Amino acid sequence: MDETRENRIRSLLEYGDWETDAPLIQGLKEWPMYPLLLESYETLREDALYKSRVHGSGHIHRVLLFAALIAWKEGLEEEMVRQVFRAASYHDVGRTFDGYDLEHGARSAQHLEELTGQTGERLAELQAAVTAHALPDAKLEETVAAFHPADFDRAVELTRLLKDADNLDRVRLGDLKEKFLRHDSAKALADFALRLLARDQLWKERGKG
Numbered sequence: 001m002d003e004t005r006e007n008r009i010r011s012l013l014e015y016g017d018w019e020t021d022a023p024l025i026q027g028l029k030e031w032p033m034y035p036l037l038l039e040s041y042e043t044l045r046e047d048a049l050y051k052s053r054v055h056g057s058g059h060i061h062r063v064l065l066f067a068a069l070i071a072w073k074e075g076l077e078e079e080m081v082r083q084v085f086r087a088a089s090y091h092d093v094g095r096t097f098d099g100y101d102l103e104h105g106a107r108s109a110q111h112l113e114e115l116t117g118q119t120g121e122r123l124a125e126l127q128a129a130v131t132a133h134a135l136p137d138a139k140l141e142e143t144v145a146a147f148h149p150a151d152f153d154r155a156v157e158l159t160r161l162l163k164d165a166d167n168l169d170r171v172r173l174g175d176l177k178e179k180f181l182r183h184d185s186a187k188a189l190a191d192f193a194l195r196l197l198a199r200d201q202l203w204k205e206r207g208k209g
Contacts (some may be wrong), residue, residue: 004163005066006057006191007044007057007061008043008058008061008063008200008204009039009041009061009062009064009065009200010038010202011203012199012200013025013032013065015039016097016199016203018071018199019055020107020195021195021196022029022135023190023193024028026070028068028072031068032070032071033068033071033076033078033081033191034068034072035039036065036078036081037065037068037084037085037086038070038095040064040085040086040088040089041061041064041185044064045090045115046090048090048093048111048115049090049092049093049200050092050094051093052093052095052098054098054173055092055095055098055171058143058200059092059169059172059209060089060092060151061153061198062168062169062196062200063088063091063095063119063165063166063168064085064088064089065196066088066164066165066166066169066193067084067087067088067161067162067167068081068097069185069189069192070084070161070165070183070189071084071161071184073183073185073188073198074183074185076161077165080157080158083122083126083129083158084158084161084165085160086112086116086118086126087126087129087130087133087158087161087162088162088165088166089115089116089128090108090111090115090116091105091108091129091130091133091166092104092108093106093108093111093115093160093198094106094107094110094111094172095107098205101136102134103134104134105130105131105132105133105134105135106131106134107123108130108131108134109126109127109130110155110158112126112127113171114128114174118187119123121149121150121151124132124147124148124150124155125149125154125155126157127147127152128143128144128146128147128149128155128158129144129158129159129162130162131143131147132144132159132163133159133162133163137182140160142160144159144161146155148189148191160182160183161183162179163182164182164183165172165186166185167180167181168181168186168189168190168193171193171194171196172197176190178190179196
């Protein structure tokens with residue numbers, strides 16, 4: 001399969017055996033917004049993603065699933081769900097290396113208008129969230145404020161949602177710290193994140209999706 005189109009998480013959702021996580025995944029599939037997740041996978045600009053085993057397409061695909069699960073549990077309205085998916089899709093496109101890099105969020109934000117087609121307030125929200133996701137929480141609010149979003153609280157929440165979805169995939173680095181997640185819905189997914197990574201790796205070894 002062409003690596004630029006490979007999406008093991010999408011294949012797992014369709015064909016995978018989720019064992020103890022089957023009720024969680026079935027609940028997600030019954031969520032009215034679930035088609036938006038599938039749409040996000042289908043329209044994702046894979047060619048624009050950073051090419052890396054650490055922050056590349058596999059990471060993005062998992063973060064999108066975490067974003068969907070959090071959005072479902074948090075009861076987000078449709079446009080906020082779409083914004084979370086847009087942010088999750090392209091939050092790392094500005095990376096130039098895999099190490100600690102406080103500026104990659106700001107670089108990624110520069111590509112969001114082209115990649116998402118958003119303008120105005122929606123673009124400002126996305127740029128704020130993607131810029132701030134790479135920075136410590138202590139700088140979150142001042143970073144968001146610099147983009148002058150019309151709804152400051154909404155933009156802050158979008159950032160917090162993105163950071164939680166992104167941080168859940170720190171299991172791949174062996175340093176997920178549940179206590180630093182911001183939403184209870186995200187904290188409840190910490191063990192699932194470990195199992196998802198294992199399933200993803202096994203799916204890869206089997207040459208599926």
